[in-house]
Amino acid sequence: MGVGVRALALLAILVASASALAQEPRVVRVGLQAGGTFSWVVYAIERFGIDKELGIQVKEVTYPSKQATQIALRSGEVQVTVDDFIEAVRMQQQGIPARAVYPYSLVTGGVVVRADSPIKSVADLKGKTIAAQSLGDKSLLILRALAVFKYGFDPQKDSKVVAAAPPLMAELLRKGEIDAGLPFWHFVARQVASGESRELISAAAMLKELGAPPDLPLLLIIARNDADAGTIERLLKAVQLANQRMRETDAFWKEILDRNLYALPDASLMPAVRKRWEAGLPQRWDAGVVVGLTNLVQRMVQVAGAEVVGVSRFDARAYSTQFRPLGD
Numbered sequence: 001m002g003v004g005v006r007a008l009a010l011l012a013i014l015v016a017s018a019s020a021l022a023q024e025p026r027v028v029r030v031g032l033q034a035g036g037t038f039s040w041v042v043y044a045i046e047r048f049g050i051d052k053e054l055g056i057q058v059k060e061v062t063y064p065s066k067q068a069t070q071i072a073l074r075s076g077e078v079q080v081t082v083d084d085f086i087e088a089v090r091m092q093q094q095g096i097p098a099r100a101v102y103p104y105s106l107v108t109g110g111v112v113v114r115a116d117s118p119i120k121s122v123a124d125l126k127g128k129t130i131a132a133q134s135l136g137d138k139s140l141l142i143l144r145a146l147a148v149f150k151y152g153f154d155p156q157k158d159s160k161v162v163a164a165a166p167p168l169m170a171e172l173l174r175k176g177e178i179d180a181g182l183p184f185w186h187f188v189a190r191q192v193a194s195g196e197s198r199e200l201i202s203a204a205a206m207l208k209e210l211g212a213p214p215d216l217p218l219l220l221i222i223a224r225n226d227a228d229a230g231t232i233e234r235l236l237k238a239v240q241l242a243n244q245r246m247r248e249t250d251a252f253w254k255e256i257l258d259r260n261l262y263a264l265p266d267a268s269l270m271p272a273v274r275k276r277w278e279a280g281l282p283q284r285w286d287a288g289v290v291v292g293l294t295n296l297v298q299r300m301v302q303v304a305g306a307e308v309v310g311v312s313r314f315d316a317r318a319y320s321t322q323f324r325p326l327g328d
Contacts, residue, residue: 031078103217103282193272
């Protein structure tokens with residue numbers, strides 16, 4: 001009798017232990033770039049209890065630069081990062097065991113000019129001074145491809161292109177020291193909403209004029225090949241739900257300012273930033289998107305050269321469309 005009771009007690013302990021193990025959250029290590037919007041999403045996953053809902057624990061590490069984040073992914077210090085569609089190809093060609101598994105945000109930047117500028121179209125940029133964040137800036141490469149394809153000039157050769165960070169770019173534009181700029185998407189939103197700038201053409205409109213799908217992603221979620229597939233699918237679902245709840249929750253946008261996840265010179269500009277962010281949420285991830293990115297990369301290389309673009313050719317192995325948010 002005593003043996004039977006002890007056996008039942010042991011069985012109960014084993015069942016309880018198995019149940020506890022089954023309920024242990026799946027852990028994923030995520031690398032964030034300081035100042036990047038992925039921190040908003042990671043905060044939303046925790047803030048809305050999505051991690052507990054899906055049984056996932058997101059361990060984030062913030063790095064000071066894009067390069068530092070890439071090194072962390074290469075070494076396995078983190079399993080997931082967000083990076084652009086060119087960097088996904090570069091990683092593949094450099095032998096980094098990682099690939100893009102899902103879109104994070106669309107190409108939503110654009111060309112801005114002063115509100116009172118006489119510049120009316122891309123054609124008017126010939127001979128003008130244009131600021132970009134770097135010669136390899138993706139919006140600049142798209143502009144160059146469009147200008148060569150449709151307007152008969154290359155801004156890099158037939159205009160003056162200077163490098164400037166977005167805050168400096170805005171100041172130079174304000175002073176009339178540059179004629180146009182290609183800032184980050186949220187700076188486009190801020191400058192236009194403040195009334196100091198006008199959007200000459202959006203990146204989506206440039207893609208459309210090039211004959212490319214206007215909903216191509218600029219940024220992608222990149223995961224190491226050795227990351228657990230089930231955990232990655234839970235993370236993708238968490239990102240999807242976070243985006244949905246961010247869209248629905250007005251208070252969230254004040255919170256990211258209060259928590260220093262973003263900074264604005266004037267909080268009244270946040271609705272414009274929020275609207276632009278929402279316009280950049282991807283709706284599809286399929287073979288058509290990969291084909292669109294393939295053609296876009298090839299055009300960039302033809303116009304700017306492999307050294308500027310950072311890759312000599314497109315490598316489809318850099319992308320995987322097999323992953324889907326859990327339950328989709």
